[in-house]
Amino acid sequence: MKEGKGSYLIMLWVLIGSLCLGVLLVLLAPREARPSTTENRMLSGAPELTRETLLSGAFFTGIEDFLSDGFFAREDVISKADQLLGAFDLRTEEQRLIQLAVDTDQKLVADAGGELSTDSHDDTTAIAETPTITETPTGTPVPTSTPTATPTASPTATPTATPEPTAAPTTEPAATHTADDEHPSATPFATMTPAPTETPKVITPLAADATYYLYLIEQSGTKLENYDYPAENIMTFAKSLNHLRELLPEDGEVHYMQVPVAAVGVRLCVQRSRFAGWESTMEDALQSQVTNGVYIHNAPAILNDHLAAGEMDLYYFTDHHWSAKGAWYALEAIMQSRGMPVVSYEEYTYQRKKMGENEYGREDWIEAMYPLNPVRGVVLKELDQERESMLINYKARNYMAYLNGTETPWRRFDTGYGTDRKALVICDSFGNAFVPYLLPYYDEVHMTDLRRDYFHPEEAGGTFSELLAYHQIDDVYVILSTSNGINSSNSLDVFWETITQ
Amino acid sequence: MVFSSLTYLLLFMPIVVGFTFVSKRVSWKNTVLLIASILFYGWGEPLWVYALIGLTFLVWLCAAGVHNAQSTFWKKVCLALAIVLPMGVLVYVKYAGFLLSPLLGLFGITIPQVRMPLGISFFTFQIITYAVDVYRDDQLYQKSPLKLLLYVSCFPQLVAGPIVCYKDISEEIDNRTTTLDDFVAGMKRFICGLGKKVLLANVCGQVVEAVIANQSMYGMSVAGSWYMAILYSLQIYFDFSGYSDMAIGLGRIFGFHYAENFNYPYMSTGISEFWRRWHISLGTFFREYVYIPLGGNRKGTLRQIFNLLVVWSLTGLWHGANLNFVLWGLYYFVLIVLERFVFHRILKVLPGFVKGILTYGLVLIGWVIFYFTDSAQMSCYLAALFGIGGSVPFHTQELWMVVRQYSFLPVIAMVAAFPLKNLFSSTMQKCWKPLGTLWLLMVFVLSLVMIVGQSYNPFIYFRF
Numbered sequence: 001m002k003e004g005k006g007s008y009l010i011m012l013w014v015l016i017g018s019l020c021l022g023v024l025l026v027l028l029a030p031r032e033a034r035p036s037t038t039e040n041r042m043l044s045g046a047p048e049l050t051r052e053t054l055l056s057g058a059f060f061t062g063i064e065d066f067l068s069d070g071f072f073a074r075e076d077v078i079s080k081a082d083q084l085l086g087a088f089d090l091r092t093e094e095q096r097l098i099q100l101a102v103d104t105d106q107k108l109v110a111d112a113g114g115e116l117s118t119d120s121h122d123d124t125t126a127i128a129e130t131p132t133i134t135e136t137p138t139g140t141p142v143p144t145s146t147p148t149a150t151p152t153a154s155p156t157a158t159p160t161a162t163p164e165p166t167a168a169p170t171t172e173p174a175a176t177h178t179a180d181d182e183h184p185s186a187t188p189f190a191t192m193t194p195a196p197t198e199t200p201k202v203i204t205p206l207a208a209d210a211t212y213y214l215y216l217i218e219q220s221g222t223k224l225e226n227y228d229y230p231a232e233n234i235m236t237f238a239k240s241l242n243h244l245r246e247l248l249p250e251d252g253e254v255h256y257m258q259v260p261v262a263a264v265g266v267r268l269c270v271q272r273s274r275f276a277g278w279e280s281t282m283e284d285a286l287q288s289q290v291t292n293g294v295y296i297h298n299a300p301a302i303l304n305d306h307l308a309a310g311e312m313d314l315y316y317f318t319d320h321h322w323s324a325k326g327a328w329y330a331l332e333a334i335m336q337s338r339g340m341p342v343v344s345y346e347e348y349t350y351q352r353k354k355m356g357e358n359e360y361g362r363e364d365w366i367e368a369m370y371p372l373n374p375v376r377g378v379v380l381k382e383l384d385q386e387r388e389s390m391l392i393n394y395k396a397r398n399y400m401a402y403l404n405g406t407e408t409p410w411r412r413f414d415t416g417y418g419t420d421r422k423a424l425v426i427c428d429s430f431g432n433a434f435v436p437y438l439l440p441y442y443d444e445v446h447m448t449d450l451r452r453d454y455f456h457p458e459e460a461g462g463t464f465s466e467l468l469a470y471h472q473i474d475d476v477y478v479i480l481s482t483s484n485g486i487n488s489s490n491s492l493d494v495f496w497e498t499i500t501q
Numbered sequence: 502m503v504f505s506s507l508t509y510l511l512l513f514m515p516i517v518v519g520f521t522f523v524s525k526r527v528s529w530k531n532t533v534l535l536i537a538s539i540l541f542y543g544w545g546e547p548l549w550v551y552a553l554i555g556l557t558f559l560v561w562l563c564a565a566g567v568h569n570a571q572s573t574f575w576k577k578v579c580l581a582l583a584i585v586l587p588m589g590v591l592v593y594v595k596y597a598g599f600l601l602s603p604l605l606g607l608f609g610i611t612i613p614q615v616r617m618p619l620g621i622s623f624f625t626f627q628i629i630t631y632a633v634d635v636y637r638d639d640q641l642y643q644k645s646p647l648k649l650l651l652y653v654s655c656f657p658q659l660v661a662g663p664i665v666c667y668k669d670i671s672e673e674i675d676n677r678t679t680t681l682d683d684f685v686a687g688m689k690r691f692i693c694g695l696g697k698k699v700l701l702a703n704v705c706g707q708v709v710e711a712v713i714a715n716q717s718m719y720g721m722s723v724a725g726s727w728y729m730a731i732l733y734s735l736q737i738y739f740d741f742s743g744y745s746d747m748a749i750g751l752g753r754i755f756g757f758h759y760a761e762n763f764n765y766p767y768m769s770t771g772i773s774e775f776w777r778r779w780h781i782s783l784g785t786f787f788r789e790y791v792y793i794p795l796g797g798n799r800k801g802t803l804r805q806i807f808n809l810l811v812v813w814s815l816t817g818l819w820h821g822a823n824l825n826f827v828l829w830g831l832y833y834f835v836l837i838v839l840e841r842f843v844f845h846r847i848l849k850v851l852p853g854f855v856k857g858i859l860t861y862g863l864v865l866i867g868w869v870i871f872y873f874t875d876s877a878q879m880s881c882y883l884a885a886l887f888g889i890g891g892s893v894p895f896h897t898q899e900l901w902m903v904v905r906q907y908s909f910l911p912v913i914a915m916v917a918a919f920p921l922k923n924l925f926s927s928t929m930q931k932c933w934k935p936l937g938t939l940w941l942l943m944v945f946v947l948s949l950v951m952i953v954g955q956s957y958n959p960f961i962y963f964r965f
Contacts (some may be wrong), residue, residue: 007938008681011688014945015515022511060502060544067507071953081954084947085704 022067029070035406035429035454042453043069201292206231212282214260214300214482216267219276226264229282229486237486238289240496244476245293247468247499254290255334256478257297258282258485259322259430265315268307277304282486295337302333316364318355320481321399324367327433334477335441343372343440353397368392368401369436373416377403380410383461383470391436402432403447409460410467411447415439422472426450427479428490434479446471450498451490463501502544503660504691504747505698505952513541514751521755522684527677531651534755541656542619549618556587557653560628561646564635568642576636583632591625594618599822620660622819624653626786631667633790641671648674657751661744663762663782666789670757677756687753689941694746696944699951701914702740708907709733715903716885724896726885728904730865733872735914738767741780760785767864767918770856771848772836775864783819787812802842810834820871825879829870836863 033045047053047062071077212234214227245254260278268275283298290296303314306329314326322330328345335342348369355364369392377389389411393404403411406429417440424446425431425438431447438445448455450464457463462470484490502509517537524530543550563586566579592600594615602612631649634641643649652674658665712729716722745762752759762782769775776784795808810831817830840848848856869886873879884890 004685004938007685007689010938010942011685014688014692014942015518018511019515019519022507022515025507025511055547057545057547060508060547064506064508067511068953071507074953077950078954081950084950085707 025067025070025072028072029066033453035408035449045070203289203291206235206285206289208232210285212280212285214264214278214280214282216264216278217276218274221276223279226278227260227482227487229285231285233486233492234282234286235289236492236496238286240491240499241286241294241478242291243496244478244499245291247465248293248476249474251474252293253338253475254294254478255297255475256286256294257299257330257334257480259299259326259330259479259481261481261483262315262317262320262322264482265303265307265322265326266317269312269315269317272310277308279304286486295334297330297334297337299330302329313365316355316399318364319399320483322430322433323364324350324369324402324433324436327430328437330479331434331437340441343437348372351394353401355398366397366399366401368394368396371415371436371439373439375416375439376414378412378414379407380412381459381461383467385461391439399429399432403435405429406432406449406454408449409455412471413439413445413447415442415445417441417443419443421474422446423475423477424448424468424471424473425477425479427477428481428484430481431477431479434477438477442475444471446473450495451484452494455498457501464499465501502541504744505695505948507949507952508544510695510949510952513537518684518754522679527675530677530679530755531648531674534655535647535651538651538654538656538659542654542659545660546618549621552590552618553624553654554650556590556625557628557650558646559583559586560632561643561649564632564642564649567632567636568639580632580636584629587625587628591621594621596818596822623662623664624659626664627653627667630664630786630790634666634668634671638668641668643667643671643674655752655757657748657755657757658759661741661748662780663745663748663759664786665759665782666786669760673757679754679756683753683756687750687755689938690750690753691747692750692941692945692948694743694748694750695948696941697739697743697746697917699743699948700944701910701917702736702738702743703951704907704910705732705736705739705914708903708910709736711903711907712900715899719897719899720894721881721885722894722896722900723885723888725900726869726882727865728900729882730869730886731915732911734767734861734865734868735911735918737868737871738763738918739914765918765920767861768857768920769860770853771860772833772840772863775860776833776837783816787816791815806838806842809837813837821874823874824876825870825874829867832867832870 029046030043031046033042036043044062044065046066047059049059053059053062068074208231210231212229212231213223213225214229215223216226217223241254241256245252248254260280264278268278278300280298280300283296283301287296303326306314311325313323314329315322325345332342332345348371350367350369353366353368355366371391375391377391378386379389380386389407390404391413393401396404399405413435419442421442422444423438423442425435426448427434428449428451431449435445435447448460448464448467455464457466460467480491486492502513504510517533520533520537521530524533539550539554542553546553560583563579563583567576567583570576570579594617598612598614605612631641631643631652635643643652652665652667652670653659655665709729709732712725712732716725716729742763749759749761760782762780764778764781766775766778769778792808792812795811796804797808798805813830813834814827815830816833817827820826820829851859866883866886869882870879873882881890885893888895
């Protein structure tokens with residue numbers, strides 16, 4: 001035998017090993033589709049075997065997706081593959097981060113249906129003028145280059161006396177009060193002053209050909225168009241938010257925030273010598289299109305001062321999400337706009353962990369907070385079939401720490417604060433870091449993800465509006481990243497289709 | 502199904518190889534292979550599998566007509582039918598839109614879109630070779646339609662070649678042996694091809710996309726355009742030759758000995774030589790079944806040029822129903838005519854390495870034509886290759902970022918495109934042999950890792 005016995009045995013075992021791995025995968029891979037927070041998509045479950053799926057070939061492609069998405073230690077395997085690809089990368093760390101940010105950002109623009117512009121990132125391209133300011137009958141300037149009425153850094157942003165870490169979360173929220181007692185009571189919501197009665201708002205449509213932007217502002221003051229929002233998309237999405245408001249009780253509120261992904265935030269951090277900040281005009285335009293009771297919050301404006309102050313930890317450098325701190329700043333701004341006190345970021349106790357290794361060599365940290373009150377989380381299927389669910393996964397070393405990732409179709413967190421109000425957070429994975437800080441304001445915080453394929457009425461036990469009524473939701477928070485916000489089909493089509501079912 | 506998929510590597514291949522090896526008789530092996538091949542094709546094309554079976558049966562009937570016909574006239578009629586039937590299907594699904602849409606569009610008629618079945622260009626040609634071979638040599642007539650179906654549908658070469666002529670394989674269908682040596686050598690060849698496809702071609706493809714995205718974002722440059730062309734030349738080479746290696750390796754495991762399809766084409770010193778080294782089975786098909794029947798070079802220079810024009814137009818069209826493929830075929834027609842009839846004396850005196858570089862440069866231009874189905878983009882890139890059209894800079898800072906990012910891969914790929922093993926002495930090769938198997942084992946594991954992690958996994962040649 002020319003090839004040798006050793007070679008024969010090795011090749012034989014390659015075949016046997018492959019078969020064993022394949023059989024184990026078929027037997028052990030998760031059979032249900034499940035969301036992946038890190039990949040921002042649904043991972044495939046076992047494909048359905050029907051005549052239609054067989055004839056269309058969907059069953060066969062489904063098998064491959066099932067095996068690939070259910071592969072053992074898949075994320076580690078992919079991470080190793082990435083490391084392998086990046087093994088001979090000769091760029092400096094800063095070059096890699098900038099390139100990562102630019103590429104991701106560009107891909108997002110393309111995915112959102114925008115055209116790849118040859119000059120959108122060109123240093124020499126300046127936006128000479130911002131759009132002209134016009135007044136709507138309600139007096140809302142649209143569009144404007146200045147942010148909406150967004151709270152600046154609040155007193156609570158200043159570190160206060162941080163309690164010593166405790167093994168278990170405190171049971172009495174009152175124990176977390178700051179020394180000057182300006183901060184929350186056990187039921188912060190009860191301290192809210194009632195909203196003044198508002199007269200019906202007259203909405204003037206935006207000019208059809210108007211476009212609104214997220215700008216990156218250079219140190220020289222030049223504004224670079226980073227992301228554009230056609231007026232048509234804004235008005236379409238406003239219609240959904242207005243409909244959502246109609247589904248709530250009379251005193252219910254809808255809050256919307258669209259958060260730029262880490263790609264843009266990281267650029268601001270890494271290229272401080274080039275960029276002074278960012279500015280978004282979309283929020284004002286959207287605010288002008290929504291009815292009373294719908295509030296649009298300007299995330300770029302909220303985070304801008306903190307980024308300008310050199311806070312590098314509002315976004316992860318090696319993941320597309322914002323950090324817990326970034327999410328907390330957002331919550332702080334929303335609550336202050338409602339006239340509510342805020343539990344400062346430092347008042348929570350955290351377990352701090354370095355994120356898993358990655359090919360970019362940047363150290364990111366996961367700050368997994370301990371809630372002020374014991375919290376019970378459940379995943380709800382078919383209306384009231386409960387399965388226990390985590391608020392924080394303290395073992396995770398990535399963004400999965402928050403809420404243990406996305407779970408479908410509906411989640412509920414029982415907070416025990418006795419505020420007599422219930423909130424629903426409609427979000428993509430950006431909501432996961434936000435929700436833990438929202439808990440003190442509500443008795444129950446519900447969550448759902450309305451992206452394509454994430455929410456099915458049959459699985460949830462009712463249509464969206466039926467569930468809203470069944471759970472007696474008072475307020476809705478819509479927290480989306482730019483990937484899934486205005487411009488994405490998830491927001492323009494799927495969102496509307498789901499809430500109007 | 503594709504070879505570089507988990508379904509194939511972890512389930513299909515081990516099961517089929519296992520069943521084939523426990524089958525003692527050739528007829529059992531054929532049965533296992535036939536069932537596996539139908540399943541393999543039906544996996545991706547559940548409906549077209551019936552067309553494959555039906556076409557094969559029709560051609561078998563026509564060939565039976567050729568075999569049994571008493572007169573030459575009826576033999577020719579049957580042969581014509583055996584060619585027209587599969588070609589008709591191929592033309593309908595692949596070219597009808599391209600050829601007729603502009604004309605019918607004038608009358609407001611639209612041709613319904615038909616999804617092109619996998620590998621139709623390959624198996625159509627294989628069916629035709631059977632009919633022609635039977636016409637030329639009556640002994641090659643296959644009595645069993647199932648054996649003919651096995652030849653046509655044999656899964657190692659079904660969807661992306663190499664194109665196997667019936668006369669080359671007819672003996673092995675009826676009578677073949679598989680040894681452990683064949684198994685080991687076949688497995689090694691398969692893994693080698695898998696590595697080429699997954700570790701080199703796919704990653705080169707990612708870099709090609711990165712360069713094109715970079716150029717569309719930051720502007721074209723001369724260096725960027727050549728860099729893209731070089732990377733694409735490596736991608737398409739490793740993609741296709743990797744698939745051919747997998748096919749040849751699998752064939753060997755099952756006892757078939759397919760002819761080589763690639764022979765280090767980028768070390769060619771002329772365009773004709775390049776085509777003797779690139780996609781050899783396609784070149785052989787066109788030479789034996791089109792060029793020579795048309796008269797080849799036996800009927801004078803003008804007729805030879807005309808024959809070349811026909812062959813290269815068909816070669817271009819075979820690759821796809823788009824203008825760029827036709828242009829690509831005609832580009833090679835022009836180059837070959839120039840090489841043979843105009844510059845042959847000059848080329849004889851040029852040093853080998855100069856001819857090599859010149860040939861590679863011309864091939865790269867060809868790949869740019871081949872890559873861009875959009876004619877505006879193609880013109881833009883062709884102009885950028887030579888710095889024509891406005892102020893195209895030689896390079897951009899942003900391009901260097903991409904070059905630095907993928908610093909090592911193009912070098913590895915370029916080195917692997919040349920016959921490295923010839924550099925080592927036979928003694929050294931013997932010493933490395935045991936390590937070579939372990940190296941292949943590592944390639945297999947790495948390929949699995951990459952397949953799990955790669956959403957980017959297209960086989961370029963499937964669309965042909």
